[in-house]
Amino acid sequence: MARAREMQDLQRREFLRWLTATPFLTTLGGFGFGKVAGAIAQEAPTRPLNSLVTSSQEALDVFDFEKVAEQTLPTAHWGYIKTGVDGESTQANNRAALERIYIRARRLIDVSTLDMKVNLFGREWPTPLMIAPAGYQKAFHPDGELATARAAATKNHLQTLSTVTSTSVEEVNEARGEPVWYQLYPRENWDGTVAMVNRTREAGCPVIVLTVDLNGGSNRLTLERYRRSDDRNCDICHRSGGRADPVKPMMRGLPSGPRDIGDSGGAGMTWEYIHRLRDITDQKIIVKGLVTREDAELAIEHGIDAIWVSNHGGRAEGSGRATVDALPEIADAISGRMPIIVDGGFRRGTDIFKAIGRGATTVAIGRPYLWGLGAFGQEGVERVLELLIEELAITMRAVGTPTLADIGTHSIGVEPIEPEVEE
Numbered sequence: 001m002a003r004a005r006e007m008q009d010l011q012r013r014e015f016l017r018w019l020t021a022t023p024f025l026t027t028l029g030g031f032g033f034g035k036v037a038g039a040i041a042q043e044a045p046t047r048p049l050n051s052l053v054t055s056s057q058e059a060l061d062v063f064d065f066e067k068v069a070e071q072t073l074p075t076a077h078w079g080y081i082k083t084g085v086d087g088e089s090t091q092a093n094n095r096a097a098l099e100r101i102y103i104r105a106r107r108l109i110d111v112s113t114l115d116m117k118v119n120l121f122g123r124e125w126p127t128p129l130m131i132a133p134a135g136y137q138k139a140f141h142p143d144g145e146l147a148t149a150r151a152a153a154t155k156n157h158l159q160t161l162s163t164v165t166s167t168s169v170e171e172v173n174e175a176r177g178e179p180v181w182y183q184l185y186p187r188e189n190w191d192g193t194v195a196m197v198n199r200t201r202e203a204g205c206p207v208i209v210l211t212v213d214l215n216g217g218s219n220r221l222t223l224e225r226y227r228r229s230d231d232r233n234c235d236i237c238h239r240s241g242g243r244a245d246p247v248k249p250m251m252r253g254l255p256s257g258p259r260d261i262g263d264s265g266g267a268g269m270t271w272e273y274i275h276r277l278r279d280i281t282d283q284k285i286i287v288k289g290l291v292t293r294e295d296a297e298l299a300i301e302h303g304i305d306a307i308w309v310s311n312h313g314g315r316a317e318g319s320g321r322a323t324v325d326a327l328p329e330i331a332d333a334i335s336g337r338m339p340i341i342v343d344g345g346f347r348r349g350t351d352i353f354k355a356i357g358r359g360a361t362t363v364a365i366g367r368p369y370l371w372g373l374g375a376f377g378q379e380g381v382e383r384v385l386e387l388l389i390e391e392l393a394i395t396m397r398a399v400g401t402p403t404l405a406d407i408g409t410h411s412i413g414v415e416p417i418e419p420e421v422e423e
């Protein structure tokens, strides 16, 4: 890589030397190009196109943060962000499906003011962009979830905190300036779950987001490969593992008891679990990880407050199905009766637009803000949020949709996949 860059620089210098020596420039001078020629001849040092950004403000899109985070983070921690499952087709298809959708641009519509506001459970948010729950954020930056919360506060975005947060919910709420939503991985025993839910309710969290897409476990090969190539001693931080793990403050002090939803992280859980939760809390309940019409209908039947369409960013199952492709059947089943949140592969303002076009109420991001966090801490997360909203604003103006309500199925289309033609 470095060698290739050296070669490029060398070729560039040789080209400039040739250009200044050639009569071509003398001729151009006659046409008033003398200044240009002079400027070229100065050989001002040019930054290689693929160099890393050195500050959050320099980033032009969220992928600039990905490159920095990859270079900055310890190998195993990078593997934890990067991993999907199996051959990672679900993760790849989250992106591929978005790329296949195009936007139908309308012209000559007054877009001088934009309205991106959304209302969730009576609380208004200025934009439809949310922060998805992600575990162990101190693995990406020493300030971890606090940096994310401060960025969410500065930019006014809704944040959902993971059960496996490396900072307690009380501290995160304080940094955010208001209670966050809390993502729940149920404990293996009911008393533990009750204690955890009570704690979040007392902390003021208005919403429990029950994640149901990992109940059968997940086959994260990339994580394992990166972990193997990292020769640091993981036990120094992850001393005891499991419930008493010092990097999992929400597990501390929970009562133990007999397992009641099976092994493998809740393999025995059914819809009945929602009713058990409903009986112990008045918080809103959202189910995260639904991807079919059938489950959307069951969610309505079982009194869920909102649906979170997710495949855990391709980290749960190897179905190969993109979340944006699951949206239409879910939106159809829900038919406006509850909010629909979606995540999985959203990296640009145009992606957010496409999800809204397919019926999402809001869009959540996972990896992009973790890239920002790993690269530049709070500032990085802020810039990621800012970039995506700037991009969404440009898109809305460019295609004639001044409000989110103007975006619908009529705003998008899908490229047909052409059959391969044999030569």
Ligand SMILES: Cc1cc2nc3c(=O)[nH]c(=O)nc-3n(C[C@H](O)[C@H](O)[C@H](O)COP(=O)(O)O)c2cc1C
Binding pocket: 080, 081, 082, 094, 132, 133, 134, 135, 162, 163, 164, 183, 211, 288, 310, 311, 312, 313, 314, 315, 343, 344, 345, 346, 364, 365, 366, 367, 368, 370
């Ligand atoms: C490093 C990492 C940790 C995650 N931890 C959790 C978690 O603790 N709970 C959860 O419900 N989802 C978790 N997720 C999934 C995200 O909430 C979200 O569904 C996913 O990241 C969205 O896809 P994207 O990363 O392509 O944006 C995690 C994702 C990543 C990348």
